[in-house]
Amino acid sequence: xxxxxxxxxRGEIAVRIIRACMEMGIETVAVYSEADKDALHTVLADxxxxxxxxxxxxSYLNIGNIIEAAKVTGCDSxxxxxxxxxxxxxxxxxxxxxxxxxxxxxxxxxALMGDKAAARECARTARVPVVPGTAGTCAGxxxxxxxxxxxxxxxxxxAAAGGGGRGLRRVNTEADIEAAFRAASSxxxxxxxxxxxxxxxxxxxxxHIEVQILADKFGNVVHLGERDCSMQRRNQKxxxxxxxxxxxxxxxxxxxxxxxxxxxxxxxxxxxTCEFVVDRDENFYFIEMNTRIQVEHPVTEAVTGIDIVKExxxxxxxxxLSFTQDDVEFRGHAIECRITAEDVSDGFxxxxxxxxxxxxxxxxxxxxxxxxxxxxxxxxxxxxMIGKIIVHGENRTDAIRKMRRALSETVINGVKTTxxxxxxxxxxxxxxxxxxxxxxxxxxxPELLDIYRKAGGDN
Amino acid sequence: xxxxxxxxxxxxxxxxxxEEIEAxxxxxxxxxxxxxxxxxxxxxxxxxxxCPNTVYTGWGAQIxxxxxxxxxxxDITNGSGGTDVIGADAPGVxxxxxxxxxxxxNTEMVKAPLVGIFYEAPxxxxxxxxxxxxxxxxxxxxxxxxxxxxxxELKADVDGTVKKVDVKNGDAVEFGQVLFEVERC
Numbered sequence: 001x002x003x004x005x006x007x008x009x010r011g012e013i014a015v016r017i018i019r020a021c022m023e024m025g026i027e028t029v030a031v032y033s034e035a036d037k038d039a040l041h042t043v044l045a046d047x048x049x050x051x052x053x054x055x056x057x058x059s060y061l062n063i064g065n066i067i068e069a070a071k072v073t074g075c076d077s078x079x080x081x082x083x084x085x086x087x088x089x090x091x092x093x094x095x096x097x098x099x100x101x102x103x104x105x106x107x108x109x110x111a112l113m114g115d116k117a118a119a120r121e122c123a124r125t126a127r128v129p130v131v132p133g134t135a136g137t138c139a140g141x142x143x144x145x146x147x148x149x150x151x152x153x154x155x156x157x158x159a160a161a162g163g164g165g166r167g168l169r170r171v172n173t174e175a176d177i178e179a180a181f182r183a184a185s186s187x188x189x190x191x192x193x194x195x196x197x198x199x200x201x202x203x204x205x206x207x208h209i210e211v212q213i214l215a216d217k218f219g220n221v222v223h224l225g226e227r228d229c230s231m232q233r234r235n236q237k238x239x240x241x242x243x244x245x246x247x248x249x250x251x252x253x254x255x256x257x258x259x260x261x262x263x264x265x266x267x268x269x270x271x272x273t274c275e276f277v278v279d280r281d282e283n284f285y286f287i288e289m290n291t292r293i294q295v296e297h298p299v300t301e302a303v304t305g306i307d308i309v310k311e312x313x314x315x316x317x318x319x320x321l322s323f324t325q326d327d328v329e330f331r332g333h334a335i336e337c338r339i340t341a342e343d344v345s346d347g348f349x350x351x352x353x354x355x356x357x358x359x360x361x362x363x364x365x366x367x368x369x370x371x372x373x374x375x376x377x378x379x380x381x382x383x384x385m386i387g388k389i390i391v392h393g394e395n396r397t398d399a400i401r402k403m404r405r406a407l408s409e410t411v412i413n414g415v416k417t418t419x420x421x422x423x424x425x426x427x428x429x430x431x432x433x434x435x436x437x438x439x440x441x442x443x444x445x446p447e448l449l450d451i452y453r454k455a456g457g458d459n
Numbered sequence: 460x461x462x463x464x465x466x467x468x469x470x471x472x473x474x475x476x477x478e479e480i481e482a483x484x485x486x487x488x489x490x491x492x493x494x495x496x497x498x499x500x501x502x503x504x505x506x507x508x509x510c511p512n513t514v515y516t517g518w519g520a521q522i523x524x525x526x527x528x529x530x531x532x533x534d535i536t537n538g539s540g541g542t543d544v545i546g547a548d549a550p551g552v553x554x555x556x557x558x559x560x561x562x563x564x565n566t567e568m569v570k571a572p573l574v575g576i577f578y579e580a581p582x583x584x585x586x587x588x589x590x591x592x593x594x595x596x597x598x599x600x601x602x603x604x605x606x607x608x609x610x611x612e613l614k615a616d617v618d619g620t621v622k623k624v625d626v627k628n629g630d631a632v633e634f635g636q637v638l639f640e641v642e643r644c
């Protein structure tokens with residue numbers, strides 16, 4: 001079993017990892033930038049090491065300082081959390097070179113799934129349906145045009161080194177494709193250091209449904225069911241649920257099994273997520289695999305009772321999964337609302353600032369994952385997510401009622417947040433019906449904001 | 460398998476570093492697994508009077524083991540002696556020890572630009588680069604910080620006199636930690 005983990009992250013996920021380690025009797029070392037010297041994760045860990053100036057590239061992306069911090073504090077392992085270095089296969093390799101167990105999949109699996117075009121091919125060979133498009137990357141605009149004609153316009157030009165909704169460009173007609181390809185490729189080159197592109201058929205407003213998997217070093221892979229993450233604005237998730245509502249049992253089963261096949265095909269170890277798009281006819285297509293713990297993991301934990309972070313730690317230690325697929329049971333329904341410090345009335349502009357007054361909800365089946373506290377500063381250097389509120393109900397209606405109650409009692413003064421919008425959505429008919437697609441917010445946001453203003457909402 | 464054999468196996472297992480073991484003897488199967496809860500009961504290392512049941516007992520244990528560097532083994536004696544030189548346990552607690560001076564308008568606080576091990580001299584047994592009271596010029600090497608198997612020289616940014624050396628040879632240092640206080644002249 002691991003003895004001392006360096007938590008190479010910050011904010012609520014660092015706190016999450018530290019909590020799991022504390023419960024397992026594992027010591028923790030936190031790292032922080034100068035902007036985070038009073039952050040919660042530095043307090044909870046057994047030790048904390050300052051690793052650099054506030055900008056992420058100087059601190060949370062500073063591989064040298066992070067590895068050195070792990071070594072001088074005698075850590076035997078590193079947990080990368082999500083974002084930052086979590087899907088950096090080079091970092092995973094460097095950990096191994098320095099005798100630090102990387103709590104995640106092998107570097108090869110990270111690299112494979114990090115190349116979105118190669119990941120598609122891997123899924124395809126595992127008999128996992130992929131969005132119609134190119135096999136691998138395009139040699140140039142001509143090949144992209146040919147592929148686009150084959151699968152039909154509109155298409156998405158995607159950066160192989162992208163992912164998470166970045167490096168995407170929609171192309172509607174053949175005439176536009178050459179210019180779009182060159183522009184997208186050079187953007188990708190500067191953003192990701194790799195201008196390789198591939199083409200996928202553009203599926204209009206699909207549902208975004210993903211499957212959580214867990215794997216050990218002995219080749220055992222299980223799924224923990226799916227999550228519906230269709231409530232998104234510009235590819236950023238706002239609300240997530242488990243299980244997916246209005247999805248036939250047959251499709252859910254097929255997706256779950258496909259995810260397990262994909263994970264086995266790339267030699268996966270640890271916690272990972274296969275993302276799919278699902279069209280109106282319930283055809284599902286693999287788009288990418290996330291080789292890390294995800295923000296929305298709590299909804300899966302709620303319905304399965306399985307602590308995913310602890311399983312990450314156990315599998316990284318070399319333990320076998322202590323349960324089989326048959327042991328995994330699903331109970332009830334869970335919803336998560338992300339809280340981001342953004343002004344919904346002003347184009348979701350990030351609102352750094354100081355928390356003047358904080359009251360989080362409590363009560364049965366309510367969970368809060370956050371690193372903020374009364375009087376703490378939200379700095380502008382990192383992403384604006386400041387916490388998550390998760391509820392677990394006996395069914396979806398029960399969960400929605402709980403979330404309404406939980407959000408209504410939550411007070412976060414000092415910064416503007418997306419909470420009022422999430423609260424409003426909990427009363428929206430289309431949301432209540434379930435089965436909404438990723439176009440929901442784009443379509444309905446102006447109306448929702450209007451209702452909010454008319455109701456005297458002041459954020 | 461008789462009771463004595465089982466007890467012996469349990470005892471041997473408990474004393475070992477194994478997590479789980481499956482044994483089959485004479486058609487009998489025995490499966491032992493270390494409970495995660497047992498580990499959670501380990502006493503925290505920083506409560507006086509407790510004997511920590513963990514392998515790690517402080518910085519000294521790590522550094523004292525001798526460090527393998529690209530230039531060959533650099534044997535550091537127990538420079539920090541088990542004192543916490545890194546990190547605070549709670550916000551508001553001063554990062555460096557109380558001995559770090561207040562500074563002052565004319566004092567240059569020389570801080571570590573990276574995380575690593577502080578060495579006062581170019582090699583073990585040699586004279587330190589600088590001593591307290593010594594005059595330095597801009598560009599003079601003050602110390603070496605080892606990180607990622609590379610030796611990084613830290614040079615003075617100003618002309619002045621070394622008022623104080625705030626760390627000891629072999630200390631692990633973090634980004635921003637005050638290493639020297641230099642009175643500018």
